[in-house]
Amino acid sequence: MASTATTTSTVKPRLWMGGIEPMKASYGKLMMWFFLISDTFTFSALLVSYGMVRFSYPAYEGAVEDFTFSNLYWPIPEKVYEAVPFLHGVELPLVFVGIMTFILIFSSVTMVLAVEAGHRMDRAAVEKYMLWTLLGGVTFLGCQAWEWAHFIHGTESGTVIRELVNGSWVERTIYGANLVENQYGPPAFADFFFFITGFHGTHVFSGVVLNFLIFYRTATGMYERRGHYEMVEKVGLYWHFVDLVWVFVFTFFYLV
Amino acid sequence: MxxxxxxxxxxxxxxxxxxxxxxxxxxxxxxxxxxxxxxxxxxxxxxxxxxxxxxxxxxxxxxxxxxxxxxxxxETKSLIWSILVPCIFVCWLLVALILEGGSIFDVR
Known part of the structure; x- marks a missing residue:
């Protein structure tokens, strides 16, 4: 201890010259932040390209009440997402996706409560809140699975499209959407739906897996033996990021 | 430590x-x-x-x-700025590609 005291007194410590944490955060936490920045770019690229393609298509002009699906213009989102499970045939625009938003925000709250409990070394509370967070994540994934299934199968009446086949115009009714055809609008609309919500859903899924790992290690007392619950914080950062991305997806995909 | x-x-x-x-x-x-x-x-x-x-x-x-x-x-100021400043590139990409989308609409 005496030797270290003499070295610090002879060499004046400088912020970026080693021995000090300039950002006052652990290596793992910093690396999680920088990973999240790179993930921000990935999601921004997806959402910005959605914006570009949307601006390259004509918008629907006319009264909202008279809106019909067509592959000639970009659809109004509230006319596409209006179904809610168990309420078949009832038009409830954006209600289901609103419920999904609340589920994700709420699971973010329970996650930050788990982090707070970790600071107090309260193992039982960390377990409890991690379970709530897991429940929120799994429920969100279930909702998304239902939404995808509904989007893929389409409405009962479908949409009649005209297309050029071997030099002559033919009319055909299409139901639902996949990567090549789409009853709600231009095929690109469905492509972006699958890619953006799919990429986000994959993030939610890996978040649920990580949350389960954290819950398991808390329950077996690993972090208690280690003396701190910093892993809960790191995975918490990732989970909040998933919530953050959903806030943007919700606005730019469902509202605007 | x-x-x-x-x-x-x-x-x-x-x-x-x-x-x-x-x-x-x-x-x-x-x-x-x-x-x-x-x-x-x-x-x-x-x-x-x-x-x-x-x-x-x-x-x-x-x-x-x-x-x-x-x-x-x-967190510390240096961490806050290291996270926020790179997001400027996103704004740039957004403006550039939205304008590009408008141009594609004009020639389509």
Missing amino acids: ADTHVHDHGHEHGDGSEQRKAIWKTFFILSAITAVEFLIAFTLGAGLLKVAIFIGLTIVKAFYIVAEFMHLKH
Whole structure:
């Protein structure tokens, strides 16, 4: 201890010259932040390209009440997402996706409560809140699975499209959407739906897996033996990021 | 040594009731903004104003999630700027590609 005291007194410590944490955060936490920045770019690229393609298509002009699906213009989102499970045939625009938003925000709250409990070394509370967070994540994934299934199968009446086949115009009714055809609008609309919500859903899924790992290690007392619950914080950062991305997806995909 | 710093900065709080109060306050703000967004979605006609309000409210929500839930507000200045400054590139990409999309529409 005496030797270290003499070295610090002879060499004046400088912020970026080693021995000090300039950002006052652990290596793992910093690396999680920088990973999240790179993930921000990935999601921004997806959402910005959605914006570009949307601006390259004509918008629907006319009264909202008279809106019909067509592959000639970009659809109004509230006319596409209006179904809610168990309420078949009832038009409830954006209600289901609103419920999904609340589920994700709420699971973010329970996650930050788990982090707070970790600071107090309260193992039982960390377990409890991690379970709530897991429940929120799994429920969100279930909702998304239902939404995808509904989007893929389409409405009962479908949409009649005209297309050029071997030099002559033919009319055909299409139901639902996949990567090549789409009853709600231009095929690109469905492509972006699958890619953006799919990429986000994959993030939610890996978040649920990580949350389960954290819950398991808390329950077996690993972090208690280690003396701190910093892993809960790191995975918490990732989970909040998933919530953050959903806030943007919700606005730019469902509202605007 | 590597692990001890975790308890050093900013987490010296007694029972954490202040933190929990702040967490629930943030939750109510986020919920209220989402509710307002719903209200606007069905009351305001489509147009530039509606889009501007939605984007503004989204940025407010993003601020509360990043600042409070992800705790960025309470980190050091150098960390805050290292996270925020790179996001300028996103704004650049957004403006560039939205203009590009408009040009594609003109020639399509």
